[in-house]
Amino acid sequence: MPKHLLPRRLRFLVALLSVLSPLCINAAEPSPMPLRKPNVIFFIADDLGYADVGCFGQKKIHTPNIDRIATEGMKFTQHYSGSPVCAPSRCVLMTGKHSGHSAVRDNRELKPEGQFPLPANTITVARLLQQNGYITGAFGKWGLGGPESSGKPLDQGFTRFFGYNCQRVAHNLFPTYLWDDNHRLALDNPPIGEDQKLPADADSNDPASYKAFTGKSYAPDLYAEQALRFIRDNKDHPFFLFFPTIVPHVALQVPEDSLKEYEGKLPETPYTGGKGYLPNRTPHAAYAAMITRMDRDLGRMLALIKELNLDDDTIFVFTSDNGPAPQDMGGTDTKFFNSSGPFRSGKTSIYEGGMRIPLIVRWHGKIQPNSTSDRVTGFEDWLPTLLELSGNKKSVPTGIDGLSFASTLLGEKLPERPFLYREFPAYGGQQAIRVGNWKAVRQHLKPKGNAKPNLHIELYDLQTDIAESHDVSDEHPDIVTKLDNLMREQHIPSKAFPFPALDKPGSN
Known part of the structure; x- marks a missing residue:
């Protein structure tokens, strides 16, 4: 008999079963466990x-x-x-x-x-x-x-x-x-x-x-x-x-x-x-x-x-x-x-x-x-x-x-890192930054005694000189200036670890 010809009460029961049946089936299946944090x-x-x-x-x-x-x-x-x-x-x-x-x-x-x-x-x-x-x-x-x-x-x-x-x-x-x-x-x-x-x-x-x-x-x-x-x-x-x-x-x-x-x-x-x-x-x-x-x-x-x-x-x-x-x-x-x-x-x-x-x-x-x-x-x-x-x-x-x-x-590509900065106020005082394959290095920023800090920036192309054996700073003054500015921006003075050559305004 077509559904619309069934008595009203029976039509209600059929409709109710049509709603409850999927719920009963799903209840019988184990629900997926949440992913565990690694x-x-x-x-x-x-x-x-x-x-x-x-x-x-x-x-x-x-x-x-x-x-x-x-x-x-x-x-x-x-x-x-x-x-x-x-x-x-x-x-x-x-x-x-x-x-x-x-x-x-x-x-x-x-x-x-x-x-x-x-x-x-x-x-x-x-x-x-x-x-x-x-x-x-x-x-x-x-x-x-x-x-x-x-x-x-x-x-x-x-x-x-x-x-x-x-x-x-x-x-x-x-x-x-x-x-x-x-x-x-x-x-x-x-x-x-x-x-x-x-x-x-x-x-x-x-x-x-x-x-x-x-x-x-x-x-x-x-x-x-x-x-x-x-x-x-x-x-x-x-x-x-x-x-x-x-x-x-x-x-x-x-x-x-x-x-x-x-x-x-x-x-x-x-x-x-x-x-x-x-x-x-x-x-x-x-x-x-x-x-x-x-x-x-x-x-x-x-x-x-x-x-x-x-x-x-x-x-x-x-x-x-x-x-x-x-x-x-x-x-x-x-x-x-x-x-x-x-x-x-x-x-x-x-x-x-x-x-x-x-x-x-x-x-x-x-x-x-x-x-x-x-x-x-x-x-x-x-x-x-x-x-x-x-x-x-x-x-x-x-x-x-x-x-x-x-x-x-996870196997996806990321944009290249803008820069990587390091400083170390010991063993003479040192500072470095890497941008792409360019790396700038400064040594002897905290010399002993009354000697003045050496502010010279060494420049290395790590793509061709992985051993940092050939300073090319004289050949690329524009790159040196750019990296110098970046190094200046990345240093924040520390009262606990003073670094005079970098802390003083304009000393860089």
Whole structure:
């Protein structure tokens, strides 16, 4: 019978069933779960050079897990640390502000423990992620404010902290204590002075001569275990795991089980002390073994994430805080390992070797495997990038210098970065800016004594002169003027870190 000929009550029931039936069918189907915000594991080495890992050209040191995430993710060939030394570089990373605007601009130590602190209520990437539902943890070396200061990690956006607060304490990898949140945790290690020499009557080739410079509890192992526990404890929540390991920063110290992989396979001259840090019988083997053991820690995190079925939900970042240690500091031999690759200089220098660092990012199913980007990026870019990748783009604060490169990671094109600026009021006073392939450098801006600052601007074309060996400033005065103006605009004076040659009006 046609519907319009049915009795009125029956027509009402038919109409009601036609409305309810789709609802019943949909109720029987599971509703789609909301997408989980990605976890972030940010693994940052300490004084690791651009070419200290296999996927960036290293031939003598084994880094299978770092190389694996390069194969499974994206490698960046033009990534810059925030500064050529530890604390200011990490400040740029945390705040998204470059070193001409940031609060911490040098490795200034404050007694009794710690470095110049981040001010109270600093807007850090950890705090912003925490405010957007993330559990946040830091494991390794902090260096942005002592345990009683405004800069301590639990007051700067971290829910959990385990490791060294102070960079100086971290000069010994077998310390007498570490910080467990706000608690000072004693370790079963003897007190070891950070700068010693082998006794004059000791045999430099006898392993027994070096027993006084080791201990039982190896700090990188301890905070790696805590990081793994943090992952397990928070597997059901989005988390930000910041892992600023102290490796391979001197002193050259590594447990025997790792040293065996390299001992006797590399040429050695014992380091007996006298150039900072602790003596070591096999400095080449120790440096290589430290990096390979660090690589093992990354591998354990990769394995745990897969075991917990979090591989598709976890972003891995691997990088370094600045370039490699200066040649022969504490027994290091960066020339032997070609740690800076093709670049000039290393740590403490504003030339490429001091700030251009390895960067690899892996996000299974999201980032194209075995891909490479030559986009110019810097530590200040991580704050907006991580917020965008986590779906919190609206939380990016105004007034930062960082530019998100989330689109690059996901395979899209971005406009070229307008410029990348760096300054460093130590080691003579240095300033640099990069625009495209042009890089301007100024050295000796804070000379010792009564000497006047050198305001000469060096100019390099990185496209043809990656080693910064040929100053072409005389050939391009127009480019020099343009970059000079940009450098002047990017410096804001800091009362805590005065830089007279840049602070005085018209001194540039």
